[in-house]
Amino acid sequence: MRKHIVNHRDQELLLSVLENEEWSDGSYCRLFEKQIAHYIGTKYAIIMPNCTYSFKLVLRCLGIKDGDEVIVPAITWPSMVVAIMECNAIPVIVDVDACFQMILDNLSKKISNKTKVILATHLYGFYENIEEIKKIIGNEKIYIVEDCAHVVGYKLNGRMLGSLGDVAVTSFNSKKIFTCGEGGCIFTNNDEIYHSLCEMRAVEERESKYGFLPSNYLVSEFQAAILISQLEKYNELLKIEYERAMYISQVLNKSNRISVYENSDKVEMQTFYNYVFAVDNEAREVVDGVNSKCGNVLSLIYPPLIQSAVFSRIEEKYKNLLKNWDKKEISSANNLYQHCCRFHHSLLLMRNDDLDRILETIIDIMGE
Numbered sequence: 001m002r003k004h005i006v007n008h009r010d011q012e013l014l015l016s017v018l019e020n021e022e023w024s025d026g027s028y029c030r031l032f033e034k035q036i037a038h039y040i041g042t043k044y045a046i047i048m049p050n051c052t053y054s055f056k057l058v059l060r061c062l063g064i065k066d067g068d069e070v071i072v073p074a075i076t077w078p079s080m081v082v083a084i085m086e087c088n089a090i091p092v093i094v095d096v097d098a099c100f101q102m103i104l105d106n107l108s109k110k111i112s113n114k115t116k117v118i119l120a121t122h123l124y125g126f127y128e129n130i131e132e133i134k135k136i137i138g139n140e141k142i143y144i145v146e147d148c149a150h151v152v153g154y155k156l157n158g159r160m161l162g163s164l165g166d167v168a169v170t171s172f173n174s175k176k177i178f179t180c181g182e183g184g185c186i187f188t189n190n191d192e193i194y195h196s197l198c199e200m201r202a203v204e205e206r207e208s209k210y211g212f213l214p215s216n217y218l219v220s221e222f223q224a225a226i227l228i229s230q231l232e233k234y235n236e237l238l239k240i241e242y243e244r245a246m247y248i249s250q251v252l253n254k255s256n257r258i259s260v261y262e263n264s265d266k267v268e269m270q271t272f273y274n275y276v277f278a279v280d281n282e283a284r285e286v287v288d289g290v291n292s293k294c295g296n297v298l299s300l301i302y303p304p305l306i307q308s309a310v311f312s313r314i315e316e317k318y319k320n321l322l323k324n325w326d327k328k329e330i331s332s333a334n335n336l337y338q339h340c341c342r343f344h345h346s347l348l349l350m351r352n353d354d355l356d357r358i359l360e361t362i363i364d365i366m367g368e
């Protein structure tokens, strides 16, 4: 199974870094930032060591402080919540519907005068409805930060996810479709946010204009070289994965105990960090049954935050900050976790006969 598509171009660019004097934060980093900003459709992109740090830096830049509230969907990656708590802010959970979108009624009820940021996580092949979230916010000064770790290249209504909120963050870690092993990026159209982030990401011999304490969030030229090469072939990769995903949907549709997700007309390019489908019984039974016959090909989706292993440690440490976590309010997220299975995107790149064998096993287990 291929996880990454590598060709002579990756080697060529990597070798050129080896031959250069500059191994960190140099011309490849600047070139990649320019290229990826153009691809996503934002004025700025800032390459980062990972998505978690990107988010933490964004929160600091937006002035998030003790007691501020940051809204998060009930299913998201736990390190993003750790970033909120490291700023001593309070994460406020909103339940998600069957398409992993925050339930808008619940969201509007959770907004308070302490809400400073809404983290809109576009998960798997799904997207948060940023336009509707903006309507709910109205004129309040609340920032929308898109988490695009799963959706680089996802195009909706003529625009890429990542260009719709105030700021977006993404991950290039090795499990992601677009990757350089470890890495991340921040996107924004906002001049002040961009210049503040630039000031914070490295300690330099110049006066602080925005008053932020700088640190070290620099990235090596090796990572940028791989990213430049991966970007050149990325649309081609997305097309292959999209066609494979449509084929999987067609086969799984044979079973009326399986629900596959239909694409809406507004989606021009859907990405599949993971391909998700729902079953009418316990997802865990299907995952175990298929994996016992085919190897580790299926998994459960991310558990709702409050079921994640990290959460109990966070809960222990920050007891006094967790007053807004209401465990009863996330029944829809719990239901999703119970019934959804996922293929990692690398399965979309496997040989046809191997894929067919896995799909047949699923249909055998579920029945037509």
Ligand SMILES: Cc1ncc(COP(=O)(O)O)c(C=O)c1O
Pocket (backbone or CB within 6 Å): 049, 050, 051, 052, 053, 076, 077, 079, 080, 121, 123, 147, 149, 150, 170, 171, 172, 173, 183, 184
């Ligand atoms: C949705 C989502 N956001 C953020 C992250 C964190 O990314 P990183 O490992 O680059 O910090 C992940 C990691 O898998 C993720 O799935």
